[in-house]
Amino acid sequence: MxxxxxxxxxxxxxxxxxxxxxxxxxxxxxxxxxxxxxxxxMPEWAQVFAVVEDGRVAMIEHYKHGPRTVSLELPAGYLDAGEAPDVAARRELHEETGLEADDLQYLGRFFIDGNRGCGGSHIFVARHARQVSEPHLEASEDIAQRRLALDDVRAACLDGRIKNIATVAAIGLALAVLETNL
Structure with missing residues (x-):
């Protein structure tokens, strides 16, 4: 082509x-x-599917003003100017959850709208994430911490609790990678 x-x-x-x-x-x-x-x-952003040491997935729940709804999502955020995607992923994971992970696997960059662009999402899987601090939220962030078992994450995708298609896609990709041990 x-x-x-x-x-x-x-x-x-x-x-x-x-x-x-x-x-x-x-x-x-x-x-x-x-x-x-x-x-x-739009700016690029990073999303992190972080599996904490007890096997649960770190998720956040917060209000998203664009669609005007509360949304269950993965820790995520925009890349700062000149920032590498993995650096942004680690920063956002730490800021939004207080977690760190030595094992961070890059799954790729994906676009949201093939016709219009709309930025790109860099997706990561973090294994063996551990709590090192409290979250360090920005003034605009009001976030509730959630830890879900893998089966509950799947169910949340299927029953509509996760409304953000970028989050659903990242979760699907991360689960496929984890299940095939790539």
């Missing part, structure tokens, strides 16, 4: 580091042109 050529690019809204919306004119390999292809640029 060949990539599309960008003929023109116009930024419609720039609120980086959080959001940039652009419209592009693109030419497909067939020669067909699309005059108004919209892209949404």
């Amino acid at each position: 060949k990539s599309w050529d960008v003929v023109s690019h116009e930024v419609l809204l720039d609120r980086m580091p959080w959001l940039r919306i652009a419209v592009e004119r693109v030419r497909l390999p067939s020669g067909h042109e699309i005059e108004d292809f919209h892209r949404i640029e």
Whole structure:
């Protein structure tokens, strides 16, 4: 497959580091042109499926204003400018849960919306996570700590307690890796 050529690019809204919306004119390999292809640029983030020493998974529950709901999720957060994904993953795990893990496995970078962009999620599995401190939350964070058995994590994905598709996908990938011992 060949990539599309960008003929023109116009930024419609720039609120980086959080959001940039652009419209592009693109030419497909067939020669067909699309005059108004919209892209949404957002920051990259890291998610961590952390298995604590007792075998439970560290999760957080908090209010998410975008969808206006409380959400059960993995510890996660944006990468700071120039920050490597693994550094961000360790930082977010520690800030949101007070956990650290020596065994951190990178599972890859994934996009959320193939048509618009919307940033990318770097997914990690942390094994043998241990409590080293209390969480260090930002002023905007009101987080409840949750520790779920693997079966409860699966059930939460299936029964709708986990509403964030990026979290559901990360959990599915992490469970597949853990079950195959990769």
